Amino acid sequence: MKDRTRPSLLALGLMASLTASAAGVRSPGMLANTCAGCHGTLGASAGEQMPSIAGMDNGYLFSVLSDYKTGLRRSTIMGRLMKGYSDQEIWAIAAFFAEQPWVSTDRVARADQIRVGREIHERQCESCHEDAGRAQDDDSPRMAGQWSGYLNYALETCRDIGRRCHPNKMGERVMALSDQEIEALARFYESEK
Template sequence: MPSQAWLLAMLLAGFALGAQAEGVRSAAMLSHTCAGCHGTDGASAGAAMPTIAGMDKGYLVKVLEDYKDDVRPSTIMGRIMRGYSDQEIAAIASFFADRPWVSTERPIDGELAYQGELIHQQRCESCHADGGRGQDARSPRLAGQWGPYIQYALETCRARGESCKKRQGAERVMVLEDAEIQALAHYYESQK
């Protein structure tokens, strides 16, 4: 039978390892998983991936939970999010919400951006106020986001039809024509 001192030493060592493991799963460390696609601190460097830094925390939590629960279709996000607890998802969302927004720096087509502005004012301003800068737990920031990503997201929502209707504003996206989607993408990307 082991001595009490040995048993106490083993318990303390186990406690120390457990405490150390908890410290390893900080919000900053959890967010490193996202850097490969969404860029360091959530400032995406590629037109196919959205910038997530500076997004509303409530919006990020909802999106990540939707990926985890397969409510929002994905190729990889659902698999990644299923590896996190609800508390870890909230920590990741807080981490990115606290980072500064970084707008894209790409040349845009001014005429297309103007057409997009008119469409935005007619169909999108009520949820995406201030030229797409406004955001809350239901609506993401669009101003300064990558145009190709916005175009992809709008086209994907429109193509999914009924499965996308649960998302706010989806009924407006369903009626957009290809040229309108392209114009909106240019407009939002032009906004800083």
């Protein structure tokens, strides 16, 4: 005999579907949950090769995510993920992470790396990445407190593609840097909080 006091699974599914439709598109938090596996809970990465994205400028994040979607920015996974989102959803994801607090790494570099990295920063990077890499805007991400493993990878990739790096001036500025200089620059930024 059927228990008529409990709604059927079909009825529960229908009610959930109607409730979700009435509420509109998925919430920014729900959309951003997809990113947690690589970029950490609320965008604070716990792994050296993945960038922290919490607290980044929302215009910058939207631009980067859109570039992944269109293929302008090369990737292995990000491009495929972003193709599944509308521009409105990508903006919601960017805004969600922009609202989260920045969490710096707790690493400290050797003094010689910090000195060399600071010299390179002041000579080649300060005009866009002001305040030792803490300043950010639509074109420039926060660098201070970011993982050196990720920064090293990003700088090497930019150096390898040269003027095709986005923005172009970035590629021009890192083309002449040696592996040791890139590592020192990445360690310098990582040690800044």
